[in-house]
Amino acid sequence: MTEAEWFDTNRAAWNARTRVHLASRFYDLTSFRAGAGSLKPIELDQVGDVRGKSLLHLQCHFGQDTLSWARLGARVTGLDLSDEAILAARALAEELSLDARFVEANVYDAPAAVGGETFDIVFTSYGVLGWLPDMTRWARAAAACLKPGGVLHLVEFHPVVWTFDDAFEHIVYPYDGHGEPILTEETGTYADRDAPVRLKEVGWNHGIGTVVTALLDAGLTLERLREIDWSPYDIFPDMAEGPSGQFRMRRFGRRLPLVYALAARRRS
Numbered sequence: 001m002t003e004a005e006w007f008d009t010n011r012a013a014w015n016a017r018t019r020v021h022l023a024s025r026f027y028d029l030t031s032f033r034a035g036a037g038s039l040k041p042i043e044l045d046q047v048g049d050v051r052g053k054s055l056l057h058l059q060c061h062f063g064q065d066t067l068s069w070a071r072l073g074a075r076v077t078g079l080d081l082s083d084e085a086i087l088a089a090r091a092l093a094e095e096l097s098l099d100a101r102f103v104e105a106n107v108y109d110a111p112a113a114v115g116g117e118t119f120d121i122v123f124t125s126y127g128v129l130g131w132l133p134d135m136t137r138w139a140r141a142a143a144a145c146l147k148p149g150g151v152l153h154l155v156e157f158h159p160v161v162w163t164f165d166d167a168f169e170h171i172v173y174p175y176d177g178h179g180e181p182i183l184t185e186e187t188g189t190y191a192d193r194d195a196p197v198r199l200k201e202v203g204w205n206h207g208i209g210t211v212v213t214a215l216l217d218a219g220l221t222l223e224r225l226r227e228i229d230w231s232p233y234d235i236f237p238d239m240a241e242g243p244s245g246q247f248r249m250r251r252f253g254r255r256l257p258l259v260y261a262l263a264a265r266r267r268s
Contacts, residue, residue, distance in 0.1 A: 014082035026191035040232035050074035053120040063089025139214035146266040176207030220264035
């Protein structure tokens with residue numbers, strides 16, 4: 001497959017996911033429409049006060065987190081590869097009378113897709129990097145969207161979790177695949193395991209060292225890096241909920257990192 005075919009495959013998968021996710025309990029749009037936010041403590045604590053700041057949300061899906069930042073006072077733009085997700089995001093923003101712009105584009109094309117605009121904050125989170133073959137291009141695109149002094153905030157599932165099989169019993173994938181694609185098929189989605197959809201997709205594993213090095217090479221300065229032994233989402237096998245919505249797999253407890261979070265600043 002060519003790179004264009006990889007992205008076409010993943011666009012189709014995310015279009016199919018979007019239809020399921022809009023109706024899922026996982027995303028709970030009923031509560032969101034009533035005013036609930038979708039952001040989690042990890043990113044809220046890291047990003048901090050966004051009032052009056054411009055924020056670009058890369059790989060925003062159908063915009064729920066993007067619109068949550070808008071509710072907190074940010075001037076937001078969301079960008080995603082999925083045309084159906086972007087259409088849903090625009091409709092949701094209009095329905096809720098929230099000021100937000102949504103752009104359909106490959107994340108690698110973000111600087112051009114947003115018309116060269118730069119932002120105080122570039123934000124991206126949870127299950128985003130694994131859909132991209134090259135961290136160098138991603139980091140350059142993200143850095144190009146930052147104002148001088150602006151900060152990239154990444155909150156992502158820890159790459160060690162993607163080394164396991166689906167049951168988390170055996171290590172079957174490399175911690176860092178160095179650009180080697182992983183082709184998979186699955187039924188259902190993380191938001192609805194029983195959904196009647198069959199998804200073909202292409203993914204890549206990127207170690208934390210590869211991600212950080214790409215950001216440094218793009219001219220950013222690393223300011224924060226945390227590895228976290230819990231997930232705010234109950235999406236892995238046999239998880240137990242601890243305090244404040246902290247989920248851990250029972251078999252691993254606190255011995256396995258599930259999430260990492262970093263902040264990297266563009267020099268003034």
